[in-house]
Amino acid sequence: MIDTYHVPVLRDRTIELLITDLNGIYVDATFGAGGHTRALLQSLSKEAKVFGFDQDDDAAANVGGDSRFQLCQYNFRFIKKVLRLNGVSQVDGIMADLGVSSHQFDKEERGFSYRGEAMLDMRMNQKSELTAKTVLATYRESELLNIFSVYGEVRNARQLTRQILDCRAKRPLETTQDLLNAINPVMKGDKFKYLAQVFQALRIEVNDELNALKDLLEQGFELLKPGGRMVVLTYHSLEDRMVKNFFKYGNIDGEIVSDFYGNIKRPFEIITKKPIVPDMKEQKTNPRSQSAKLRAGAKV
Ligand SMILES: C[S@@+](CC[C@H](N)C(=O)[O-])C[C@H]1O[C@@H](n2cnc3c(N)ncnc32)[C@H](O)[C@@H]1O
Known part of the structure; x- marks a missing residue:
């Protein structure tokens, strides 16, 4: 795998926040070039399992030979169904590094960048x-x-x-x-x-990105074991607000839901009180990281 394909943002911090059980089952919802997945596999035991999702066919070229890893070439909005088809109903952690990869952005013919001359395409999934x-x-x-x-x-x-x-x-x-x-x-x-x-x-x-994120958050929560972590990297305020609200209130709109006794429902313990952002060194070496915000929550 080529380094220039995509440099993973806040890689080590993401993986540290994600892992609660070295033998566990994890999902990288946005496999891309596999930078986060590789770091995750390096940290986990031989018994662990990692599922990677990516809706872009190009991502398949980045799968290495690790038998603990399985690529699911689907939109992550189908995470629950796809995992169920693989016999998995509970996981220890789910991470997502949202948006497009540098590979997609830099490949002129995909039409994601205003710097190139290409058809106005912008599909992450070339079959949609x-x-x-x-x-x-x-x-x-x-x-x-x-x-x-x-x-x-x-x-x-x-x-x-x-x-x-x-x-x-x-x-x-x-x-x-x-x-x-x-x-x-x-x-x-x-x-x-x-x-x-x-x-x-x-x-x-x-790419219907915001609805897909909503589906991922809701289904991801259902899939997590109690104590299991969700770790999400966002790159713009709309996504970040959805994730922040979801971790705080269990819904993307930030609606306060109370139980019969008036106690506010808190589905997550928030691990990152403030979002983590890349330090200056990372921002300089990887300009794509400049707008990144990392949030992590543990299912209560
Ligand atoms: C920012 S890149 C992830 C890079 C990855 N963390 C790495 O280290 O190489 C985002 C990837 O997620 C994929 N993606 C974005 N939204 C998706 C969705 N709804 N379902 C599946 N894949 C998605 C994109 O195709 C892209 O390859």
């Missing part, structure tokens, strides 16, 4: 149907507005949406360059930040 091109060509004004304002937190989302509608009426937006040309006149503030927000918003929609 919805692409960014389809989103831009077919979504209604209200839907696009929602994507740019909520997923991208783009400050002039309304103006951007109108601009896209005007442009697509003249000519279909098919490539990353078409999109760049279309939005160029309405970009506000730091150009690179703006583009990153627009591309992130489309990527989240294409």
